[in-house]
Amino acid sequence: MIAFVSGGARSGKSRHAEALARAYHAQRGGRLVYLATAQARDAELSARIDRHRRQRGDDWHTLEAPLYLDTALAEVKREETVLLDCLTLWSSQWLYAGGGSDAGGEAMLTRVLDMARERRIALVVVSNDLNEGLPPTDSETWRYLAFLQRLHSLLARKADSVQEVIAGLPIEWKTAKEAIS
Amino acid sequence: MQLFIGGACSGRRALVAERFPDAVWYRLVSGEESEGWRNSLGSTHSLIVTGWADWLDSAIGEVADDEVIRARWRELLSALGRAETDEAMTVVLILDEMGRGIIPMAPAQRRLRDLNGWLVQDSVAVCEAVWYVRHGLMQRLEGSG
Numbered sequence: 001m002i003a004f005v006s007g008g009a010r011s012g013k014s015r016h017a018e019a020l021a022r023a024y025h026a027q028r029g030g031r032l033v034y035l036a037t038a039q040a041r042d043a044e045l046s047a048r049i050d051r052h053r054r055q056r057g058d059d060w061h062t063l064e065a066p067l068y069l070d071t072a073l074a075e076v077k078r079e080e081t082v083l084l085d086c087l088t089l090w091s092s093q094w095l096y097a098g099g100g101s102d103a104g105g106e107a108m109l110t111r112v113l114d115m116a117r118e119r120r121i122a123l124v125v126v127s128n129d130l131n132e133g134l135p136p137t138d139s140e141t142w143r144y145l146a147f148l149q150r151l152h153s154l155l156a157r158k159a160d161s162v163q164e165v166i167a168g169l170p171i172e173w174k175t176a177k178e179a180i181s
Numbered sequence: 182m183q184l185f186i187g188g189a190c191s192g193r194r195a196l197v198a199e200r201f202p203d204a205v206w207y208r209l210v211s212g213e214e215s216e217g218w219r220n221s222l223g224s225t226h227s228l229i230v231t232g233w234a235d236w237l238d239s240a241i242g243e244v245a246d247d248e249v250i251r252a253r254w255r256e257l258l259s260a261l262g263r264a265e266t267d268e269a270m271t272v273v274l275i276l277d278e279m280g281r282g283i284i285p286m287a288p289a290q291r292r293l294r295d296l297n298g299w300l301v302q303d304s305v306a307v308c309e310a311v312w313y314v315r316h317g318l319m320q321r322l323e324g325s326g
Contacts, residue, residue, distance in 0.1 A: 137290075
């Protein structure tokens with residue numbers, strides 16, 4: 001089961017995605033894994049990460065994956081449940097901190113989705129909808145937006161469930177044929 | 182006419198290309214009064230019209246009065262509608278959703294965003310089908326079938 005959850009800033013997307021992951025986990029057992037893309041680079045980020053961790057509760061096993069999502073996912077066992085939060089931050093780190101290529105980023109995401117599929121991992125991916133404001137006026141922002149949108153389209157195509165979150169409430173764009181698989 | 186609306190890089194082109202494989206694509210030329218699309222008539226069953234945001238951006242640079250710009254696109258939409266009937270073809274408009282971010286600081290950008298929103302609303306009024314495209318998926322907002 002692969003689910004893609006996105007929305008605007010403070011739309012409640014992470015909270016909704018957490019609830020979704022918990023629902024999958026309740027059916028499956030194993031660990032509830034939080035695949036964190038954020039790194040505590042300064043005190044503000046560290047406090048933010050701690051706050052999120054407290055909100056989620058302590059029953060999550062956290063794996064950090066600022067760049068190599070595939071290496072982190074390799075530590076997850078068959079049929080466990082993973083919440084990846086969030087793809088937007090990962091995509092900027094991939095391009096700018098890691099100096100990765102667009103094609104390399106797409107290949108990484110494809111590998112992660114294939115791994116989840118093969119090992120029957122329930123994977124919930126969270127991301128931000130950034131493309132419905134005024135189009136960028138500089139080429140680097142265009143490049144970033146186009147990269148993120150390619151990841152989103154790839155994910156939407158491969159996911160079983162695609163949900164847009166507004167005010168904490170999900171709108172179904174693609175509905176899984178069976179709730180748990 | 183049909184309208185496909187979505188944000189930047191939302192996957193509209195790929196979906197339109199899939200649904201209208203033999204279409205002629207026409208990109209509006211900036212600053213032109215936009216009759217160039219007429220050259221494609223007679224050779225196709227569907228005409229895809231793109232480049233609206235650039236067309237608007239260019240008009241904003243030339244024309245101070247928003248109502249003049251609005252009259253221009255209304256005339257363009259009517260002409261496309263008449264051509265669709267006369268030539269028994271389908272006209273497809275690809276338009277941008279750009280109204281969901283922070284209000285821009287620059288007046289020209291605010292104007293672009295406002296005019297684009299009105300262009301979308303005027304287009305919806307003359308289209309039988311409206312599709313909203315998001316991350317390569319689409320939902321029908323108006324029309325049936």
